[in-house]
Amino acid sequence: MFDKSSLIEFNDVITQFGPNRVHDGVSFKINQGEIFGLLGGSGAGKSTLLRQMIMLQTPTSGHISVLGQTLGTLSPSEIEALQLQWGVLFQFGALFSSLNVLENVSVTLKEYTKLPTEIIEDIAHTKIKMVGLPPHAAWLYPSELSGGMKKRVGLARALAMDPKLLFLDEPTSGLDPASARAFDHLIIELKYMLNLTIVMVTHDLESIEYALDRFIILHNKKVLIEGTMDEVKQLHNPVLDNFFITNK
Ligand SMILES: Nc1ncnc2c1ncn2[C@@H]1O[C@H](COP(=O)(O)OP(=O)(O)O)[C@@H](O)[C@H]1O
Ligand SMILES: [Mg+2]
Structure with a gap:
C-alpha cells in the first residue's frame, strides 16, 4: 500500500477532536534526504501531524507509515526500535533547568544505552560541537543560555542517538532574525x-524560502498544495498569495 521510496507517508488521514475535525483526508509523502515543511495557519493541524508521525497521537482514521513501518500495527519492541531512529525538538521543548548542557544532551544516551559514562560524555561533547556551540557551553545551565543557544542544545539532545529522522516544531520561533x-x-x-x-x-517565511526542499500547506483541513517553492510560486493561487502575505 505504501510507496517504498518515501520515508514517511500519510494516506487519507482524518483527525477529529470531539466536534472539531482538524484533518479531513490528508495525504502526502516525505522523501529520504529532504527538509520537508508542514505549513498552514495557526490551528491548521501542523503540530498534530508531527505528533502523529512520532506516535504521540493517533489519527481517527487513515494510515501513516514511517521508515517503512505502518503505525498502529507495531509490537512494543518494534515501537521502541522505531523511536530510537528519530530525534525531536518540540516548540516549547524545555531543557532540564537543574542539569547543565552536557547532562541535558546525555539524558537519552543514559536512558537507552549501556555505554560507560565516559563515552556518553564524549558523545555529548561531540554533539555540542556539532550544533556550533563552544566547548565551554557544556558546563553552562539553561538559565545562562540565549534563546538561540537553548535551541542548539535541544538540537544536540535530539541528535544524541544518531537519528535518521529529525522532527522540529517551529524551531526558529522566538529567535531574532539573525539567530533564526x-x-x-x-x-x-x-x-x-x-x-x-x-x-x-514552521511559519517563518525566510525559513520556508531558505531551508525547505518541499512542503505541504494545510488549509481547510486538507493539503492545499504539496511541492517545492518554485512549483508553488507558479500556481498563482489566491489562497497562497494570502498565505504568504499574512506570514510576512
Ligand atoms: N489533544 C488535543 N485535544 C483536543 N484538541 C486538540 C488536541 N491537539 C490539538 N487539538 C486541536 O487541533 C487543532 C490543531 O492543533 P495544532 O495541530 O496544534 O495546530 P497548529 O500546530 O497548526 O497550530 C487546534 O484546534 C487544536 O486546538
Ligand atoms: Mg503548532
Missing part, C-alpha cells in the same frame, strides 16, 4: 553531514 537564519543554516548543514531527513513545522 543561523539556525536554518545549521539545519541544512546537518542534513548533509548526517544524511538526515528533516520534518519541520
Whole structure:
C-alpha cells in the first residue's frame, strides 16, 4: 500500500477532536534526504501531524507509515526500535533547568544505552560541537543560555542517538532574525553531514524560502498544495498569495 521510496507517508488521514475535525483526508509523502515543511495557519493541524508521525497521537482514521513501518500495527519492541531512529525538538521543548548542557544532551544516551559514562560524555561533547556551540557551553545551565543557544542544545539532545529522522516544531520561533537564519543554516548543514531527513513545522517565511526542499500547506483541513517553492510560486493561487502575505 505504501510507496517504498518515501520515508514517511500519510494516506487519507482524518483527525477529529470531539466536534472539531482538524484533518479531513490528508495525504502526502516525505522523501529520504529532504527538509520537508508542514505549513498552514495557526490551528491548521501542523503540530498534530508531527505528533502523529512520532506516535504521540493517533489519527481517527487513515494510515501513516514511517521508515517503512505502518503505525498502529507495531509490537512494543518494534515501537521502541522505531523511536530510537528519530530525534525531536518540540516548540516549547524545555531543557532540564537543574542539569547543565552536557547532562541535558546525555539524558537519552543514559536512558537507552549501556555505554560507560565516559563515552556518553564524549558523545555529548561531540554533539555540542556539532550544533556550533563552544566547548565551554557544556558546563553552562539553561538559565545562562540565549534563546538561540537553548535551541542548539535541544538540537544536540535530539541528535544524541544518531537519528535518521529529525522532527522540529517551529524551531526558529522566538529567535531574532539573525539567530533564526543561523539556525536554518545549521539545519541544512546537518542534513548533509548526517544524511538526515528533516520534518519541520514552521511559519517563518525566510525559513520556508531558505531551508525547505518541499512542503505541504494545510488549509481547510486538507493539503492545499504539496511541492517545492518554485512549483508553488507558479500556481498563482489566491489562497497562497494570502498565505504568504499574512506570514510576512
Ligand atoms: N489533544 C488535543 N485535544 C483536543 N484538541 C486538540 C488536541 N491537539 C490539538 N487539538 C486541536 O487541533 C487543532 C490543531 O492543533 P495544532 O495541530 O496544534 O495546530 P497548529 O500546530 O497548526 O497550530 C487546534 O484546534 C487544536 O486546538
Ligand atoms: Mg503548532
